[in-house]
Amino acid sequence: xxxxxxxxxxxxxxxxxxxxxxxxxxxxxxxxxxxxxxxxxxxxxxxxxxxxxxxxxxxxxxxxxxxxxxxxxxxxxxxxxxxxxxxxxxxxxxxxxxxxxxxxxxxxxxxxxxxxxxxxxxxxxxxxxxxxxxxxxxxxxxx
Numbered sequence: 001x002x003x004x005x006x007x008x009x010x011x012x013x014x015x016x017x018x019x020x021x022x023x024x025x026x027x028x029x030x031x032x033x034x035x036x037x038x039x040x041x042x043x044x045x046x047x048x049x050x051x052x053x054x055x056x057x058x059x060x061x062x063x064x065x066x067x068x069x070x071x072x073x074x075x076x077x078x079x080x081x082x083x084x085x086x087x088x089x090x091x092x093x094x095x096x097x098x099x100x101x102x103x104x105x106x107x108x109x110x111x112x113x114x115x116x117x118x119x120x121x122x123x124x125x126x127x128x129x130x131x132x133x134x135x136x137x138x139x140x141x142x143x
């Protein structure tokens with residue numbers, strides 16, 4: 001399967017969703033998270049990091065643009081937040097390509113602000129909040 005949909009009723013429901021998407025993503029390491037402010041992008045990324053055995057505290061890199069986390073095996077995972085990006089040169093200045101084209105997992109919040117810099121293949125994840133507070137999470141492989 002290269003796409004799917006899930007409904008999360010609470011934060012605990014995100015772990016099996018993250019695990020399923022990681023298992024079905026075909027070895028891709030770049031994940032682009034789309035959703036409104038407050039939809040739960042960072043919370044879902046925390047679940048992905050937990051599944052990947054991250055030992056660091058996971059927080060949104062709103063001001064630093066990128067956070068690096070380490071797993072129990074000392075692998076690096078990169079978490080980007082492009083919300084404050086005004087020009088693409090800012091993304092180049094942080095060495096974006098070195099992160100994205102590494103073999104490490106990269107989780108991107110607000111990727112719509114850097115669409116032209118996304119790699120040819122990545123995992124697109126959309127999060128929508130329903131009226132009752134549930135989250136509809138849909139994903140697909142883009143290539």
